[in-house]
Amino acid sequence: MAHLRDHEGILERVEIAGPGFINFTLSGDCIREELLRLAEAGDDYGRWDLGEGRKVMLEFVSANPLGPLHIGHGRWAALGDVLANLLSFTGHAVSREFYVNDYGRQMELFTRSVEAAYLEMVGEPSTFPEDGYRGAYIYDIARGLFESCGDSYREADPEERRNLLGELAYRQVLAHLKQTLEASGVHFDTWFSERQLHESGEVKRVIAFLQEAGLAYESEGALWMATSRFGDDKDRVLIRGNESPTYFAADIAYHHNKLERGFEHLIDIWGADHHGYVKRMIAAMEALGSPGRLEIIIGQMVNLKSGGQPVRMSKRSGEMVTFEELLEDVGVDAARFFFLMRGQDSAVDFDIELAKEQSQSNPVYYVQYAHARISSILRYAREQGVPIDETLPERSSLELLEEEEEMDLARKLFEFEELVRDAAVDRAPHRLTHYAHEMAASFHFFYTKHRVITDDAALTRARLFLVLCSRQVLRNCLKLLGINAPENM
RNA sequence: GCCCCUGUAGCUCAGUGGAUAGAGCGAGGGAUUCCUAAUCCCUGUGCGCGAGUUCGAUUCUCGCCAGGGGCUCCA
Missing domain, CATH: 1.10.730.10 (Isoleucyl-tRNA Synthetase; Domain 1)
Known part of the structure; x- marks a missing residue:
């Protein structure tokens, strides 16, 4: 310590503080x-250039656009947005993206649910699909459609009617969802449509690529990808027996698309309920020849409570407190702050009543x-x-x-x-x-x-x-x- | 059974391969002639259990226990 020289007067004092410790003041x-x-x-102040301008895509929320956002989405929205801010502030060219699952079975169920609600409203016999969406908002949508279109679809060709009603309803929900996210201070640079991947043939092309690479094979009437070769627990289905591609197949095409757009690093934020998909997606990235470029952040769930009692949340049953309602209750600042007080590895108990009561403190x-x-x-x-x-x-x-x-x-x-x-x-x-x-x-x-x-x-x-x-x-x-x-x- | 996350103060949670492990809430007491008292001050015998690596582990590794989530040709 006696050998220390402080020519510039940086140090006030230097002292030995216990075994192995020297305090510099x-x-x-x-x-x-x-x-x-x-x-x-x-x-x-606080800005860095760690990223040296590298293009990074941060994909988050990516909620099914067939119903209101729930509290968990609010957490991912806050997490993703602030992480994007941080990456941007540290020298990365960050793009925020929302992947819109506007395709497939859930979309179909949603459409049929809206149709059933509409028919019910115009006095036609209707049956809700099994596993359909039964939330009150489905009726709100149907009522809106009825108010704007009257009963003109009562006698229409069922398929045509479904397509029209479904499309109108879906656009309404998506617009509402954007509005809620904007209200929570989150702005996405792009809203990427899953449907587009199917319509453009990108899903088919990426599947063909995997087949040519010898990484896909037929079995039990389905087409499988050999993800287990890249560390997954087992192989995964790309195309079902009924010839429809899986969500996974579209996701491979989607991530391929991200890479094609020039992003050097991809970050996905997923809820803990999707963690079982991590290995296969990482495997797919390797199969696409881009190992190590996808980072998946798994965020633990938000357990909603009210007065200490758990609140059951199910989009289909409609029993839920939405993110929008939370924003109205506690305000944007409090909601964002609250969601960001804990690490994403910890599950959060969010007690609505408590949040309201504690708003002052x-x-x-x-x-x-x-x-x-x-x-x-x-x-x-x-x-x-x-x-x-x-x-x-x-x-x-x-x-x-x-x-x-x-x-x-x-x-x-x-x-x-x-x-x-x-x-x-x-x-x-x-x-x-x-x-x-x-x-x-x-x-x-x-x-x-x-x-x-x-x-x-x-x-x-x-x-x-x-x-x-x-x-x-x-x-x-x-x-x-x-x-x-x-x-x- | 397998995989992931968690286990720190009464409660909710931070945190670190090193010193005497921190906040908030709750509870009790105190502070305002003065820039907002939505503030400040005082009151605290806590890292789930067991091994291992290390000079040193709450932190890393393994096992165990407990809680949550996931293991579908659902998303």
């Missing part, structure tokens, strides 16, 4: 220097209050005619910052850069919420202990600078989280 000068660097970086308010306080200080300063320097202050003028709480706050601000990097690399957006809370705590603590606007003009200037730095970091953090930074509360 940053000097006040170093801290002030960092504050200036922070202020200079501004909105870019929700940590998001604590964080936002810090920002409102900062705004309030600045407002007060303006009212008092105190100049707020937008230009960087002289380093010497910051020497007035020497209180413990000031230094602690500054050090907390500096953690932001590495936090952003680590959260991006580790795919851990939830660290942002924890950081925001810690940073807000440091600020509240500083605020309570020291007055910013005083008769001492020089000290006021120095503290205002620290306050501006705090606002900058808080804003950068909240921007990544997609949460508002209010001026007032």
